Amino acid sequence: MSLTVHVTTLDDPGKGATTIVKLVGRFDTITAPQGEKEIEPVVAGSARNVIFDLAGLTFISSAGLRVLLGARKALAARGAQLHLINLQPQIAKVLDIVKALPGINVFKNLKEMDEYLAEMQRKVEEGES
Amino acid sequence: MPLRSLTPKLIAVVLGGCLTVYLAILVVSARAAREMLVQGAQNEARAVATGVSYRIAGALSVAEGPPRRVAAFVAREPRAERRTLENLLRAMIDSSPGLFGAAAAFEPFAFDPARRTFAPYCYRQGESLAMKDLGEGSYGYFGWDWYRQPRERRRPQWSEPYFDVGGGNVLMMTYSVPILRDGRFLGVATADIALDWLQQFMEERRVEHGGYAFLVSSSGRLVTHPARRLVLSRTFADLAAEMGDPSLREAARQMAAGGAAFVRTRDLVTGATAFMDYRPMPLEGWSVAVVLPEKELLADSARLERRLGLLAVLGAGALALVVVLVARSITRPLVRLAGATREVAAGRLDAELPEVSSRDEVGQLNASFREMQVALQQYVEEVKRQAAASERLGSELRIAREIQVALVPKASELNVERLGWDVFGVLEPAQDVGGDLFDILPRGQSELVFAIGDVAGKGIPGALYMAVANTIFKAAARDLQYPDQILGRVNRELLAEGGANMFVTMLCGVLDTRSGRVSLSSGGHTSPVLVPRVGRPRLLTECAGTVLGVSEVIAFQRTDLRLDPGDSLLLYTDGVTEAEDPAQRFFGEERLLAEIAGGAGGDARELVEGLLRSVTGFAHGSPPADDIAILALRRPLESAEPRAIRLRSDLAEIARADEWLQAVCRELDVSAEAGHDLQLALEEVLANVVRHGYGEGAAGDIEVRARAQGNALRLEVRDHARRFNLLEQDPPPIDADLDGRAAGGLGVHLVRKLMDRVEYAYEAGENRLVLERRRTA
Numbered sequence: 001m002s003l004t005v006h007v008t009t010l011d012d013p014g015k016g017a018t019t020i021v022k023l024v025g026r027f028d029t030i031t032a033p034q035g036e037k038e039i040e041p042v043v044a045g046s047a048r049n050v051i052f053d054l055a056g057l058t059f060i061s062s063a064g065l066r067v068l069l070g071a072r073k074a075l076a077a078r079g080a081q082l083h084l085i086n087l088q089p090q091i092a093k094v095l096d097i098v099k100a101l102p103g104i105n106v107f108k109n110l111k112e113m114d115e116y117l118a119e120m121q122r123k124v125e126e127g128e129s
Numbered sequence: 130m131p132l133r134s135l136t137p138k139l140i141a142v143v144l145g146g147c148l149t150v151y152l153a154i155l156v157v158s159a160r161a162a163r164e165m166l167v168q169g170a171q172n173e174a175r176a177v178a179t180g181v182s183y184r185i186a187g188a189l190s191v192a193e194g195p196p197r198r199v200a201a202f203v204a205r206e207p208r209a210e211r212r213t214l215e216n217l218l219r220a221m222i223d224s225s226p227g228l229f230g231a232a233a234a235f236e237p238f239a240f241d242p243a244r245r246t247f248a249p250y251c252y253r254q255g256e257s258l259a260m261k262d263l264g265e266g267s268y269g270y271f272g273w274d275w276y277r278q279p280r281e282r283r284r285p286q287w288s289e290p291y292f293d294v295g296g297g298n299v300l301m302m303t304y305s306v307p308i309l310r311d312g313r314f315l316g317v318a319t320a321d322i323a324l325d326w327l328q329q330f331m332e333e334r335r336v337e338h339g340g341y342a343f344l345v346s347s348s349g350r351l352v353t354h355p356a357r358r359l360v361l362s363r364t365f366a367d368l369a370a371e372m373g374d375p376s377l378r379e380a381a382r383q384m385a386a387g388g389a390a391f392v393r394t395r396d397l398v399t400g401a402t403a404f405m406d407y408r409p410m411p412l413e414g415w416s417v418a419v420v421l422p423e424k425e426l427l428a429d430s431a432r433l434e435r436r437l438g439l440l441a442v443l444g445a446g447a448l449a450l451v452v453v454l455v456a457r458s459i460t461r462p463l464v465r466l467a468g469a470t471r472e473v474a475a476g477r478l479d480a481e482l483p484e485v486s487s488r489d490e491v492g493q494l495n496a497s498f499r500e501m502q503v504a505l506q507q508y509v510e511e512v513k514r515q516a517a518a519s520e521r522l523g524s525e526l527r528i529a530r531e532i533q534v535a536l537v538p539k540a541s542e543l544n545v546e547r548l549g550w551d552v553f554g555v556l557e558p559a560q561d562v563g564g565d566l567f568d569i570l571p572r573g574q575s576e577l578v579f580a581i582g583d584v585a586g587k588g589i590p591g592a593l594y595m596a597v598a599n600t601i602f603k604a605a606a607r608d609l610q611y612p613d614q615i616l617g618r619v620n621r622e623l624l625a626e627g628g629a630n631m632f633v634t635m636l637c638g639v640l641d642t643r644s645g646r647v648s649l650s651s652g653g654h655t656s657p658v659l660v661p662r663v664g665r666p667r668l669l670t671e672c673a674g675t676v677l678g679v680s681e682v683i684a685f686q687r688t689d690l691r692l693d694p695g696d697s698l699l700l701y702t703d704g705v706t707e708a709e710d711p712a713q714r715f716f717g718e719e720r721l722l723a724e725i726a727g728g729a730g731g732d733a734r735e736l737v738e739g740l741l742r743s744v745t746g747f748a749h750g751s752p753p754a755d756d757i758a759i760l761a762l763r764r765p766l767e768s769a770e771p772r773a774i775r776l777r778s779d780l781a782e783i784a785r786a787d788e789w790l791q792a793v794c795r796e797l798d799v800s801a802e803a804g805h806d807l808q809l810a811l812e813e814v815l816a817n818v819v820r821h822g823y824g825e826g827a828a829g830d831i832e833v834r835a836r837a838q839g840n841a842l843r844l845e846v847r848d849h850a851r852r853f854n855l856l857e858q859d860p861p862p863i864d865a866d867l868d869g870r871a872a873g874g875l876g877v878h879l880v881r882k883l884m885d886r887v888e889y890a891y892e893a894g895e896n897r898l899v900l901e902r903r904r905t906a
Binding site for chain 2: 028030066094
C-alpha cells in the first residue's frame with residue numbers, strides 16, 4: 001500500500017487562492033516522510049485555504065497525523081487555514097481520539113465547506129466596512 | 130368579588146325591560162302633546178289670519194265708496210263744472226278720516242274740451258286740505274298704473290301698495306274706479322288710503338309663542354313684516370328661493386295661486402323651523418300668513434320631556450339599587466358555598482359549609498353538597514386504605530425481586546472469559562416476579578456447570594423457593610459429575626424442604642470447554658436451542674423430564690452433544706416463548722428459531738440481547754407477564770492456538786506485519802472496524818520498538834503472536850531490545866497545544882484508546898506487550 005498526493009490550486013479571487021490536496025491510500029509510518037515532502041510546497045505556498053480531501057484515505061497513523069498537525073501549524077503561522085473534508089469513519093475516529101480537531105475545520109463535503117468559507121468572507125467584509 | 134355575573138345580569142334584564150316600557154310611553158305621550166300643541170297653534174294661526182283679513186278688508190272698503198260716487202257723479206252730470214268736482218272731492222276727504230287724498234283724472238279733452246290733461250287732486254296737508262291738478266307739470270298721469278289699469282280693464286282696481294314720495298314716505302294704496310259714460314271711458318276717480326297704520330296693526334296682532342303675521346300683495350311682495358327692511362322691497366318667492374327650502378317655495382307657489390294651508394316649513398328671515406298658516410285675503414291676490422316658530426311652540430312640550438327623562442334616570446337608579454340588594458340576597462349564600470367548594474376541591478374535605486336555613490334552591494344545593502362532602506371523605510379514606518395495602522404489596526414484590534436479581538450472576542461477572550468460552554445471560558424480571566434463575570459455575574481446570582430454572586410461584590415465597598433451589602444446585606454442582614445426578618439431588622432436597630404447592634423446572638448442563646462436549650438434563654424445562662456456526666438453529670427436544678419438587682421417584686435422562694468452534698447453546702425460560710403480543714398470540718418456538726437464525730453469527734451477548742429485543746418488540750412495549758431468563762454459551766472459533774510472525778527491526782517490516790494481521794483477522798471473524806483498530810495499534814507499537822527500542826538502523830528481531838481469546842483478539846509483541854515500556858510515556862496533553870505534543874505520545878494515546886486491554890511485562894530479558902480488542906463492534 002502507498003500514498004498518492006494530488007495537488008490542485010484553484011484561483012478563487014473571492015476567497016484568495018485555494019489549494020486542494022487529495023490524499024489517496026495510507027498515511028502511515030512508511031508513507032509519512034513521502035507525504036510530508038509532497039505537501040511541503042503547498043504549506044510553503046501562498047494559498048489562503050488548504051483543503052485536504054480525505055475521501056481516498058483509508059488509514060492514518062500517528063506518523064500521518066503528525067504531518068497534518070505540522071502543516072496546520074505552519075499554515076497558521078502565515079495566516080492560512082487548513083480544512084479537512086470527506087473523512088472516512090475510521091479516519092474521523094482516529095482524529096477524534098487524539099482531539100486533533102481544534103484549529104482544523106472539518107467538513108462533510110466541499111459544499112458544506114464552501115458555505116462556511118462564504119460565511120467567513122461575509123463576516124470579514126462586514127468587519128472591514 | 131362576590132358579585133361578578135348574577136347581579137349585572139339581573140340589573141341588565143330588569144332595568145332594560147323597565148326602561149324600554151318607560152321610553153315607549155314617553156315617546157307616545159310626547160308625540161301626542163306635540164300634536165295637540167300644533168293643532169292649537171293651527172287654530173290660533175287661522176283665527177289670527179282671519180281676523181287680520183277682515184279688519185283690513187273693512188279698512189279698505191272705506192276707500193272704495195268715494196271714488197265710486199265721484200265716478201257715478203261725473204258719468205251722470207256731463208255738464209258738471211270743475212268747481213263742483215273739486216268740492217265733491219274735498220267733501221269726500223273731509224268726511225272720510227281714513228282717506229288721504231282723492232282725485233279724478235280724465236282722458237284728453239274729456240271733462241273740459243279746452244284741456245288736454247285734467248286731474249284735480251285733493252289731499253291732506255297737515256290739518257287742512259290742499260288741491261292741485263295732477264295734469265299740470267311733469268306728473269303725466271296717463272302712464273301710471275292707477276290710471277292705466279282701470280282704463281284697460283274697465284273695472285275698479287286696487288293698486289299695489291307704494292310709498293308716497295311727495296307725502297312723507299307714507300305707505301299708500303290707491304283705489305281707482307273707471308268713469309264710464311254710455312260705455313265710453315272718460316277717466317278714473319281715485320281714493321288714496323294711507324297704510325301707515327297697517328304695519329303697526331299687524332305688529333300688534335301678536336301671536337302666542339313668539340309668532341307673528343305678515344301680508345303678501347298680489348305681486349307677491351311683502352306688505353308688512355316684522356323685518357321692516359323687507360317691506361315692499363322683496364317678494365315672498367325671492368326670499369323662499371334664497372332660503373332654498375322646498376316647502377317654503379311650495380308655499381310661495383300656493384300663495385300666488387290663492388291657496389290656503391297650514392304647513393311645517395322655515396321662517397323666511399331666520400331660517401328656523403316654523404309652522405305657517407297662509408290664506409288669501411278678500412283683497413284680490415293678497416294673502417295673509419301667520420308664522421309660529423317651532424322651537425317656541427314646542428318649548429313646553431320639550432320641557433315636559435326633559436322632566437320625564439330626568440324622572441326616568443332617577444327611577445332607573447332606584448330600581449338598580451333594589452335589584453342589587455335582591456341579587457345580593459340570592460348570591461351571598463351561593464358565593465360562600467362556592468368558596469367552600471374550592472376548599473374541598475383543593476383537598477380540604479372537612480371545609481366548613483355555610484349555614485343556609487332557606488328551603489329554596491340554594492338551600493337544596495347546600496344540602497346536596499353537604500352529602501357529597503361526606504361521601505367524598507368516605508371515598509378518600511377508602512382509597513388511602515387501598516393505597517397503603519398496595520404499597521405493602523409493592524414493597525414485598527420489590528424485596529422478592531431484589532432477592533432474585535441478587536442470586537443470578539451479573540452481566541459483568543458473566544462477560545468475563547470462562548475458560549476461553551464466551552458466555553452471556555440476562556434476567557428480565559416481570560411486574561410481579563416469576564422466580565426465574567440461572568447460574569454458571571467453573572469446575573476444575575476445564576469444566577463449566579450451568580443451569581436455568583423457573584419456579585412456579587410468585588412473590589416472596591417464589592423468590593425464596595428459587596433461592597433454595599439455587600443454593601442446592603450450587604452445592605450439587607460441586608459434588609456431582611453429571612447433570613442428571615445434580616437434578617436428582619435438587620429434586621430430593623427441595624422435597625425435603627417441603628415448599629408448599631411449589632415446584633421448579635430446571636435445565637442443567639456440564640460442559641467440557643476443551644472438547645466442546647456438553648451433557649444436558651432437563652427437569653420439565655423448555656427445550657434449549659443449538660445454534661451451529663453454519664446451518665439453522667434447532668430445538669434439542671430430546672431434553673425432557675419431570676419438574677422438580679413434586680415427586681421423589683424420578684430418574685432424569687441425560688443427553689450428550691458436542692459444540693464445534695463457533696457453535697452456541699442457548700437456554701431460556703418460558704417467559705420467552707410465552708410472551709404475548711397485543712393480540713394475545715404467543716411468541717412461540719418457531720419465531721424463537723427464526724429470530725435466532727436472523728441474528729446468528731455474533732457473540733453470546735449479541736445472541737442473548739438480540740433475542741431479548743425481539744421478545745420486547747413482539748410485546749409492543751407492554752411489560753412482560755412472566756420473567757424472562759436467557760443464557761448463551763458459545764465455543765470460540767479458535768480455541769487458543771496462537772499464530773505468530775517474526776520480523777526484523779525495520780520500519781519496512783510493518784507492511785508485512787500488516788498483511789499478516791489482515792489474514793489473521795479474516796480467519797478469526799474480526800470485524801472491519803476491530804481489524805482497523807488492531808492494525809493501527811500494531812503499527813504504532815512496532816514503530817516504537819524499531820525507533821526507541823532497538824534504535825533505527827540497529828539490528829533486532831520482533832515476534833508478534835495472535836490468538837482468539839473469548840470474544841477478543843489478543844496480540845502479543847515480543848522483542849529483545851533494551852527494557853522499554855511504551856506505556857510509561859507521558860500521556861499527551863489533550864486539548865492543549867497539539868503542535869507541541871511529544872512525538873511519541875500521540876501513538877501511545879491511540880493505542881490505549883483503541884484497545885480494550887494493554888499490558889506490558891518484562892520477563893527473561895524480553896519486552897512483552899499485550900494488546901486485546903473485541904473482535905466485533
